[in-house]
Amino acid sequence: MIEFKLPSLGADMDQGKLLQWHVQPGDSVKRGQVIAVVDTSKAAVDVECWDDGTVHQLIVLPGETVPVGTVLATLLAPGEAAPAATGGPAVLATTGPEPAKPAAATPVAAAAVAAPTRPPVSPSARKRAQELGVAVEALQGTGAQGAITLADVEAAASRSAATAPLDRAQAMRRAIAAAMSRSKREIPHYYLSETIPMARALAWLQQRNEDLPITERILPAVLQLKAVALALRRVPQLNGYYRNEAFEAVDAVHTGVAIALRGGGLVAPALHDVGTKPLVQLMRELADLVQRARAGSLRSSEMSDPTLTVTNLGDQGVETVFGVIYPPQVAIVGFGSVAVRPWVEGGELRAVPLLTASLAADHRVTDGHQGALFLAELRELLQAPEKLEAA
Amino acid sequence: MTMDRAQLKLTALAVLRGIAPEVEPGDIEPATPLRQQVDLDSMDWLNFLIGLHQRLGVNIPEADYARLVTLDNVLDYLQARLP
Numbered sequence: 245m246i247e248f249k250l251p252s253l254g255a256d257m258d259q260g261k262l263l264q265w266h267v268q269p270g271d272s273v274k275r276g277q278v279i280a281v282v283d284t285s286k287a288a289v290d291v292e293c294w295d296d297g298t299v300h301q302l303i304v305l306p307g308e309t310v311p312v313g314t315v316l317a318t319l320l321a322p323g324e325a326a327p328a329a330t331g332g333p334a335v336l337a338t339t340g341p342e343p344a345k346p347a348a349a350t351p352v353a354a355a356a357v358a359a360p361t362r363p364p365v366s367p368s369a370r371k372r373a374q375e376l377g378v379a380v381e382a383l384q385g386t387g388a389q390g391a392i393t394l395a396d397v398e399a400a401a402s403r404s405a406a407t408a409p410l411d412r413a414q415a416m417r418r419a420i421a422a423a424m425s426r427s428k429r430e431i432p433h434y435y436l437s438e439t440i441p442m443a444r445a446l447a448w449l450q451q452r453n454e455d456l457p458i459t460e461r462i463l464p465a466v467l468q469l470k471a472v473a474l475a476l477r478r479v480p481q482l483n484g485y486y487r488n489e490a491f492e493a494v495d496a497v498h499t500g501v502a503i504a505l506r507g508g509g510l511v512a513p514a515l516h517d518v519g520t521k522p523l524v525q526l527m528r529e530l531a532d533l534v535q536r537a538r539a540g541s542l543r544s545s546e547m548s549d550p551t552l553t554v555t556n557l558g559d560q561g562v563e564t565v566f567g568v569i570y571p572p573q574v575a576i577v578g579f580g581s582v583a584v585r586p587w588v589e590g591g592e593l594r595a596v597p598l599l600t601a602s603l604a605a606d607h608r609v610t611d612g613h614q615g616a617l618f619l620a621e622l623r624e625l626l627q628a629p630e631k632l633e634a635a
Numbered sequence: 636m637t638m639d640r641a642q643l644k645l646t647a648l649a650v651l652r653g654i655a656p657e658v659e660p661g662d663i664e665p666a667t668p669l670r671q672q673v674d675l676d677s678m679d680w681l682n683f684l685i686g687l688h689q690r691l692g693v694n695i696p697e698a699d700y701a702r703l704v705t706l707d708n709v710l711d712y713l714q715a716r717l718p
Binding site: 454 | 694
């Protein structure tokens, strides 16, 4: 039996509310398939399954809020036979100490006990309830003999949709505060910055974009993301996690991209394998990530596995960003705006587009020397933009 | 395609609202830089231009981006190039 648990979708998450199941018992699922939607304080996240198998039992039902690590459902491994019916309560004991709402407190048991006197549910209501992820048994029917109607289901769905965003801004602010307080409390930050001439990179990009249709053009931000990923090859100690008093390096670079949300707050989901993808693919994936972050449809793997974060505030016109590391990561790279400023090159004063790149890194893992090597490498990579194009 | 300026403006504002749903079309000052009125980062701006391109079939070379600052600029530009 495989336990499908609520994953941690970021350092600032300790519980989540199940919004919807995309599967039901008996469905076969594949590794990587989105099988549930969970609301964190920041966003609704599509949660992927980590194993192949068949859904055995859905333990947590839509509407319940449970702590990270709670078993949401059980799956049968391929070839595994369903066990004889076991007591629901034994499974429910693993749902942890978080008190759930009374109506949904013991969904399995309630469903089982209520079965003989369960109110009738019209087929269309049941179908719609499945589509909307509404726990149909928990509803009060308004039809004949307490029957649950289509209207009951839709009313319940709109109630939960209407109450969800009310305190979203406040919850997100709290979640960000918790993660950043932890960062400032636990991580001995050091800060470096470097001014990077961007004339070559911008000229190269302009030439590259010139003949391309608008849908294939690339923003300077993508060039920066790729350069960060390649510079990390030189200083891999900045890419990974600090957990259990030790640094765990990660080979792949999954760049957390800080994305401001309309109406306030931010998320920093991962753009995966940035170091090994061509620019045009990164641009497409970044556009998709930004769009989904704002629409609130990120995937669990994107929320849980960034290995380093990049924050770009250049569009707002600031010169330098002093980042706060997102635990358990060990570094954050910040980019300001590209602006034409005086610059001396070969003994001559010139007007040159300049970019300030900053690094905040964790002194438990690296020192300023390594941080300086990283920024120097980043600067050099942006002087040879053609090398950033390929994988 | 025949499209007068009022229709063109409606289309442009619809594309803008697809990117920035909080925008009240009536609040947009046509002669004030758009990015001063609406919080648009470079990805939003690119998506705005892509949306216009897809809805209207107008090609917008990167070299022309600098001319598109206000809503009036955008409408003038599009009107002159409608296929």
